Amino acid sequence: MGRRLTEFLTPSSSGKFRLILVAALAAVSLLLAAALLHPESPFFSLPLRLALSSRRPRIYDPTCDSRAVHRRTPSPQPSPYLLAKLRDYESLHRRCGPLSESIDPTDCKFVVYSPSQGLGNRILGLSSTFLYALLTNRVLLVDFGPDMEDLFCEPFPNSTWYLPETFPFLFQLQTHRFRASYSYGNLLKRKEEEQNKGGKIDQDGDSSSSPALLQIFLQDKYNEYDKLFFKDENQGFVERVPWLVLIHDGYFIPCLFQMQSFRSELEKLFPDQETVFHHLVKYLFSPSNQAWGQITGFYEAYLAKAEERIGFQIRVFEPKQTPFTAVMKQITSCTQKHRLILPQSDESKSILVASLSRKYYEEIDWMYGTRRRQSTGIAVYQASHEGKQHSGDNSHNMKAWMDIYLLSTSDVLVTSSMSTFGYVAAGIAGVKPWIVMIPDPYHPRGANESACERAINLEPCFHFPPWFAYPDPPGTGGPVGRCEDVSWGLKLVGGHKTRR
Numbered sequence: 062m063g064r065r066l067t068e069f070l071t072p073s074s075s076g077k078f079r080l081i082l083v084a085a086l087a088a089v090s091l092l093l094a095a096a097l098l099h100p101e102s103p104f105f106s107l108p109l110r111l112a113l114s115s116r117r118p119r120i121y122d123p124t125c126d127s128r129a130v131h132r133r134t135p136s137p138q139p140s141p142y143l144l145a146k147l148r149d150y151e152s153l154h155r156r157c158g159p160l161s162e163s164i165d166p167t168d169c170k171f172v173v174y175s176p177s178q179g180l181g182n183r184i185l186g187l188s189s190t191f192l193y194a195l196l197t198n199r200v201l202l203v204d205f206g207p208d209m210e211d212l213f214c215e216p217f218p219n220s221t222w223y224l225p226e227t228f229p230f231l232f233q234l235q236t237h238r239f240r241a242s243y244s245y246g247n248l249l250k251r252k253e254e255e256q257n258k259g260g261k262i263d264q265d266g267d268s269s270s271s272p273a274l275l276q277i278f279l280q281d282k283y284n285e286y287d288k289l290f291f292k293d294e295n296q297g298f299v300e301r302v303p304w305l306v307l308i309h310d311g312y313f314i315p316c317l318f319q320m321q322s323f324r325s326e327l328e329k330l331f332p333d334q335e336t337v338f339h340h341l342v343k344y345l346f347s348p349s350n351q352a353w354g355q356i357t358g359f360y361e362a363y364l365a366k367a368e369e370r371i372g373f374q375i376r377v378f379e380p381k382q383t384p385f386t387a388v389m390k391q392i393t394s395c396t397q398k399h400r401l402i403l404p405q406s407d408e409s410k411s412i413l414v415a416s417l418s419r420k421y422y423e424e425i426d427w428m429y430g431t432r433r434r435q436s437t438g439i440a441v442y443q444a445s446h447e448g449k450q451h452s453g454d455n456s457h458n459m460k461a462w463m464d465i466y467l468l469s470t471s472d473v474l475v476t477s478s479m480s481t482f483g484y485v486a487a488g489i490a491g492v493k494p495w496i497v498m499i500p501d502p503y504h505p506r507g508a509n510e511s512a513c514e515r516a517i518n519l520e521p522c523f524h525f526p527p528w529f530a531y532p533d534p535p536g537t538g539g540p541v542g543r544c545e546d547v548s549w550g551l552k553l554v555g556g557h558k559t560r561r
Contacts, residue, residue: 125214127353136343136491137336142329147344150195154217157200159225170197172305173224175204175234177280180461181481182310183209185521188341189313195330196323197300204234204306208455212462214347234276234306243306244276245299246287253286271301279309281525288527291316312338312484312521315551316530318540334540335518335555338488346489348466352459356466363442364470367411371402372471373425374464375416375497376480382502389424391497392475395513399495401473402429402439409438413471415464415482419446465489475513478546484521493519496546504548514545522550 155161157169174190176183187203194201202224215221241247277299278287289295291313299305314337317323331337348356364370373392377383396402402410412429414422422443430441444467445460465482468474469489476483476494479501487494497513522544530551532539542554 124350125347126350127214127348127356137333137339139340140330140332143331143340146195146330151217151220153198154200154220154222158217158220159202159223160220170199170303171202172197172199172307173202173204173228173234175306175308176209176310177308178310179481180212180458180465181483181485184342184346184465184485185312185338185481186307186310188338188345189309189311189317190307191345192314192317192337192341193307196317196326199305208458210455211349211351212458213345213352214349216345216347234308240276240278240308243272243274244278244287245290246278246284248272248275249286249289249295271298273302274304274306275299275302276306276308279307279311279313281311283525288529291320291527291530293320293322296320296322311481311525312523312552313526314338315523315541315553316526318553319530319532324540333555334553335520336491337553338484338521339491339519342485342488348462352462352466355459355463359444359463360467360470363440364411364413364467366409367438367440368408369410369473370471371410371412371473372468372475372486373412373414373416373421374468374474374476374480374483374486375414375418375421375499376477376482377418377499378479379502380418383500385420387500389421391499391512392421392425393428395475395495395497398512399515401475401495407438410440412439412441413467414441414443415468415486416443417446419443422446479522479524481521487516488519488521491519493517498546516545518553518555520553520555522547522552524550526551 153169157171172190172194174187176186191201193199201222203222204224277290279290290299318327318334328334331340375388375392377388402412412425414425416422422441426441429439444464461482465486466489468483468486469492471486471490471492474483474487474490474492474494476487476496478496478498483494483496493516495513495515498510524547530541532541540553540555541551544550544552
């Protein structure tokens with residue numbers, strides 16, 4: 062009873078030894094982890110390679126029903142060179158992808174796509190990332206969360222494009238901390254600060270000095286250092302990095318066409334530069350059987366029997382500041398001026414309205430459907446109306462994918478300015494859309510601008526290109542020009558001279 066408190070707190074000699082041993086092991090573990098997971102460590106790629114040994118239940122399903130469907134409107138045909146390149150890529154993916162039995166680290170490089178915005182943005186970003194993988198002989202892996210489950214079939218035969226769940230940093234790829242440590246832009250900034258060489262990396266340096274992983278941050282708020290990824294002189298360094306994590310949700314392919322290191326190969330892959338996105342989106346994105354069941358169910362019930370299908374994709378980014386009447390005025394001015402809907406026609410017509418709001422469906426139905434159904438063969442439908450965009454919601458993304466694909470069955474397509482959703486629908490459809498200029502309180506348009514404009518091709522707009530990617534002088538007939546709907550954006554124009 063008289064023992065001092067310190068006796069209870071003082072361990073025996075064997076206990077002291079155990080504590081010292083545990084502390085030593087913990088210290089060694091931390092040092093080992095730091096060595097393995099530091100991007101400039103030569104051991105960094107080891108845990109990344111080990112992660113690829115993970116097995117996931119998903120694997121290419123040859124019964125993907127949507128692949129067997131042939132559209133009634135002929136699609137542009139891919140070049141033989143592109144087809145051969147895709148077969149070569151599929152072989153690379155089987156050899157180096159997550160289901161490979163053995164991976165040669167000297168032969169396999171990877172680019173991981175990690176999305177964050179809506180479905181339209183993700184499809185554009187993933188298409189761009191795949192083309193970059195194709196150009197640089199990298200294996201594409203996708204960091205999809207539960208909100209993207211069961212939307213698409215696996216695109217690559219006998220393999221998977223899903224990033225293994227054992228991948229280090231799986232839940233950190235888009236955090237500020239990860240960007241601070243691993244982003245290419247920050248690396249360039251540090252090099253500039255340390256070496257005062259204008260942000261350029263010594264391209265002739267020893268490859269052993271290259272990190273094993275880099276994050277390429279290309280979101281709309283990327284900085285001047287991040288944008289240097291699109292400089293030819295920096296691709297030599299990036300090429301030596303085994304693992305890239307690309308954070309982007311837009312269509313940066315116009316910038317690839319502006320890079321001399323890729324231009325020649327791109328022109329062989331895509332002799333017709335107005336259908337680049339069409340070929341990519343058709344190859345990569347086939348609806349899963351679950352999605353296909355919902356798509357075909359609605360299509361057969363409401364759209365299949367119509368002799369003409371007209372799709373309206375209406376996206377208002379600032380609904381509280383953009384009057385409903387102003388949007389409808391633009392839509393009706395467009396359809397009337399260009400005679401997109403002719404009620405007196407003998408053809409039966411189905412109009413599909415894709416919008417988060419039900420109000421636009423109700424107004425268009427009143428204008429063309431309910432009021433005139435007895436005298437015309439026009440019927441108006443809406444598959445879903447979610448009210449607002451729901452990030453991270455699988456059910457919402459499934460409905461969005463259903464809307465996109467149903468829109469792509471249209472013979473006439475009317476889309477909204479700046480909407481990636483509309484870009485994707487037009488790309489899948491192979492139909493040049495009429496783009497309605499939705500009023501934007503932050504970017505007001507001139508009083509004399511038309512309500513809508515016909516897209517010159519199927520190519521989406523890259524909304525936030527770096528300043529050095531703009532053609533000089535503008536509108537000179539090169540592969541890249543200004544967008545119809547975003548004055549500061551760039552798109553592939555296939556030799557067309559743009560207005561700006």
